[in-house]
Amino acid sequence: MSDTGQTGPLFGAKRLAARAIGAASRASGRGGGTTLPGRVLLRLSPDAIARMGASLDQGVTLVSATNGKTTTAGMISAALATAGREPVHNRAGSNMTWGIATALLEQEGSEGLFEVDEAWLRQVTGQLQPSLIVLGNLFRDQLDRYGEVEALAEGWAQMVAERAGKSRFALNADDPMVADLGRNGDGKQHEGVVYFGVEDPSQALPELQHAFDAKHCRRCGHPYAYERAFIGHLGHYACPSCGASRPIPEVAATEIELHGMDGSTVSLQTPQGSVRMELPLPGLYNVYNALAAVAAGLELGIELQTIVSSMAQVRTAFGRVETVPIGDRQVSILLIKNPAGANEVLRTLKLEAEGAGLDLWIALNDRIADGRDVSWIWDADFELLRQTVRRVTCAGTRAPEMALRLKYAGWPQEAIDVMPEIEASLDHAVEQTPQRLFALPTYTALLDLHKLLSGRGLAKEFWR
Amino acid sequence: MELRVLALYPDQMNIYADRGNILFLQRRCEWRGIRFSHATTGPGESVDPGAHDFFYLGGGQDRDQRAVAADMVATKRSALASAVDDGAVLLAVCGGYQLLGHSYQLDAERLPGLGLVDLETVREEGSRLIGNVAIEVEMDGEKQVLAGFENHGGRTYLGDGSIPLGRVLSGFGNNGQDGLEGVRRGNLIGTYLHGPLLPKNAWLADRLIALAIERRTGSLPRLEPLDDRLEEAAHESARRAAFSG
Structure with missing residues (x-):
């Protein structure tokens, strides 16, 4: 019998093996297990998506x-x-x-x-x-x-x-x-x-x-x-x-x-x-x-x-507008990852601020999933918030370059703190915030942030 | 004092946030009380070589380069050549840099270049050259590091008489082979370090501001120092990224 299609015995064994790896990965508590089983399966059987998709x-x-x-x-x-x-x-x-x-x-x-x-x-x-x-x-x-x-x-x-x-x-x-x-x-x-x-x-x-x-x-x-x-x-x-x-x-x-x-x-x-x-x-x-x-x-x-x-019941996708309480402050998380998306977040924040001072935490990472090239921050219109920001903490692997961008967008230099480390900078930003902090992470900084908040029991695990 | 900047084809050649460079020049002039004027020029328009002291040409996609190359040769070549001969600053980045030489061989097509420097750019087999990059530049007898990001399919080869902008410390440079990066001829600079190159290297921005003003006034100005703590931190950050691979 040839091993084709969804139910071939050999393919079935590969699927079982990959599933077991996912379960083990989740049990170890080290990650979401959202990709590891798939990676293993595609290694064993490159046409796995077509085979399973056929059902x-x-x-x-x-x-x-x-x-x-x-x-x-x-x-x-x-x-x-x-x-x-x-x-x-x-x-x-x-x-x-x-x-x-x-x-x-x-x-x-x-x-x-x-x-x-x-x-x-x-x-x-x-x-x-x-x-x-x-x-x-x-x-x-x-x-x-x-x-x-x-x-x-x-x-x-x-x-x-x-x-x-x-x-x-x-x-x-x-x-x-x-x-x-x-x-x-x-x-x-x-x-x-x-x-x-x-x-x-x-x-x-x-x-x-x-x-x-x-x-x-x-x-x-x-x-x-x-x-x-x-x-x-x-x-x-x-x-x-x-x-x-x-x-x-x-x-x-x-x-x-x-x-x-x-x-x-x-x-x-x-x-x-x-x-x-x-x-x-x-x-x-x-x-x-x-x-x-x-x-x-x-x-x-x-x-x-x-x-x-x-x-009316749509929950936001993970990290795309999510509010988490930290102590008596609220932290609203908005993903930024490219100029067009960031501009929309900045426009929304400008509407939200209505003249009051905004407290922000911006985390710029340059890992592969973020894009290694951070040039894009100069294409995004951070100028939109230059008159509405109260304090901003810049974090992430390229925090100093984020801070520099804000300075040249006309944000007051004395309102800008630079603290690359995610946890310390978030705590610092929360401490400085009277009520509500807006957290703007790039993709991998969002993952770091979520792990941190999950670890403190503040955010749901986002995979299921 | 005044810095007169002309951005060449900003609507076509802006792919890697090139406006960051212009903004960086503008603020650093304003903070020092140097007047800053900024004009733009596009397809079909002629250029007055005496009306500007700093010419900027950014990066573009293949299609944008196709749209710009022949037009620039036809309508702006002689003005740019005479401005450069007269000591004006010309900074051309990435896709713009590729148009400074004799030609750019883009697949089966040969885009004409400005011919301001002796170099050729070709597409070769192999993947794009992408990543953080740091080069060592010698200016006025002083060695400095320029840090940035490169992302180019074309490989550039300098002619025998051409001087590179710098030597690659980390990254690919002109072609990933000969260890050279960019080109320099007087106050003309071409480089693959793209987009917001100047914000990552404030020393170069100030150097170019001074040279452009010198062209107008005949003497090199001493620029007032600024509070550059964030600029220096950003430069260090870009350098770190280049050396960590």
């Missing part, structure tokens, strides 16, 4: 974006749960092949929902044959790891070409690099593409932000003309040369009220009708995540009302 006969949804993939997948998961469906889902946010393999190994289900790292999307797509692919945005991020943004966009375009007609797509109409993927060479929309976007001009930025990644029409190379931009290069655009323009989104936010850290109220227009949605997550960037999730949810056959009511 997901109710379909597979993949979510990718530079910013918001964990949150968007979390929202889709909440909508599915409200509809009584429980997908196999890499909910801890481990989104490279080993994280996906681990989820497949350790969860049972007939439906899959995976967030996928941008650079791994094509490979994972080839293995999982997804029924739905949700693409949010492409921003400059970790150029040392991913190469250049346009090279990444090219990889996505090849993936879409391979899947056109086989997968359905939910695409962000407001990101020209993403929206254009939904059209063929003649500019005609592919079958099975649904677009989402923002239709509320009052949310436009007063001017285009510096970190602006889609400058040239993907079709003819001419610079796009922007009527308005909402976040980075997300907005309403058209190419004055070849006429390629923003598709009209079927799922649209027509009116948005932002309520600082508390979230937002969004008027939604969809093919299933119009509705108001309360979103408990802050910022316009989370409105985009919600639009992606609504578009995906409708594609997955969930009723609009079910999706909208599930949004």
Whole structure:
């Protein structure tokens, strides 16, 4: 008997071995065990994702974006749960092949929902044959790891070409690099593409932000003309040369009220009708995540009302807006990892501050998962908070460079402390804070922070 | 005193937070009471070589370099050549550095260069050269360390008469082979140390400010010292990163 498919005896033995390693890793208390079993299994059996994925006969949804993939997948998961469906889902946010393999190994289900790292999307797509692919945005991020943004966009375009007609797509109409993927060479929309976007001009930025990644029409190379931009290069655009323009989104936010850290109220227009949605997550960037999730949810056959009511209960993805009490102070954690994402966090904090002084802890690490290159902090608009900061403690492996950036953004030098070590600097920052501290870590600093808080019994273990 | 900066193609060539360099120059001038003026120039525009003393050209993606190379040769080459001959500072970083030489062989395509220095850049087999980097630079008889980050697919080879900016202490440099980094010709500097290079190396920023002012006034100014504790800590941090691999 040949050892093919999900149930071959040899493959079964490899799965058991990998599972046992995960259990042992968790029992040792040393880590989340969110990736180790998958790593082992992929070593033993490189096609494990395709083999295990074959059992997901109710379909597979993949979510990718530079910013918001964990949150968007979390929202889709909440909508599915409200509809009584429980997908196999890499909910801890481990989104490279080993994280996906681990989820497949350790969860049972007939439906899959995976967030996928941008650079791994094509490979994972080839293995999982997804029924739905949700693409949010492409921003400059970790150029040392991913190469250049346009090279990444090219990889996505090849993936879409391979899947056109086989997968359905939910695409962000407001990101020209993403929206254009939904059209063929003649500019005609592919079958099975649904677009989402923002239709509320009052949310436009007063001017285009510096970190602006889609400058040239993907079709003819001419610079796009922007009527308005909402976040980075997300907005309403058209190419004055070849006429390629923003598709009209079927799922649209027509009116948005932002309520600082508390979230937002969004008027939604969809093919299933119009509705108001309360979103408990802050910022316009989370409105985009919600639009992606609504578009995906409708594609997955969930009723609009079910999706909208599930949004009210969405818990934030790990570290993407989380508040933890330390003594009688509150510490709100907001991940920052690239200019576009950081700018949205800074905008939200500026709204939140309303003139009062902000207390901040910013942890800049340069490990591989953060991107080794910390140049990006000079692309993010820290200038936004120069008049609202009361005290800031800079931490992490590149703390002094973070502090320098803030000085040149016009933050008062006497308000800036530099303490690289995570625990000591956090305690110092909390001590200096009258009420609420905003903690802005990069990805691995967030992991360090979470470990620290878990160790003190202050935060839930984020893997399950 | 005044520092007159011209940013070349800032809309195209800005991939690694190049604006950090301009901001760094601006603040250090303002804190010393040096007037700072900042102009930009883009495709199709001509440049007055006498109107600016500090020219900056940042990094760009392949597509941006394609968009810029021929236009820059056509509309700005002679102005930049005469400004450099006249002692103006030209700092070109990463993708901008690659356009200073004779040409840049990008896959099957050959992008024209400004020809301001004798060097060639080519794409070769092998992966991009990425990582923290430190080089030793000798300026005015003094050895200094320049620390930063490099990320480039192209390999640059200097012609026989060309002088490198420095010697690689840690990292790849021009091509990962000959231990050389960047190029220097008078006050022209090309380097792969990209993006916010000046914030990581305040000594170089001040040196270039002084040279640019000298071009205008005819005498090298003595710049007032600033409280550089954070600048020095950031430089140490970048150096540490380079030497720890």
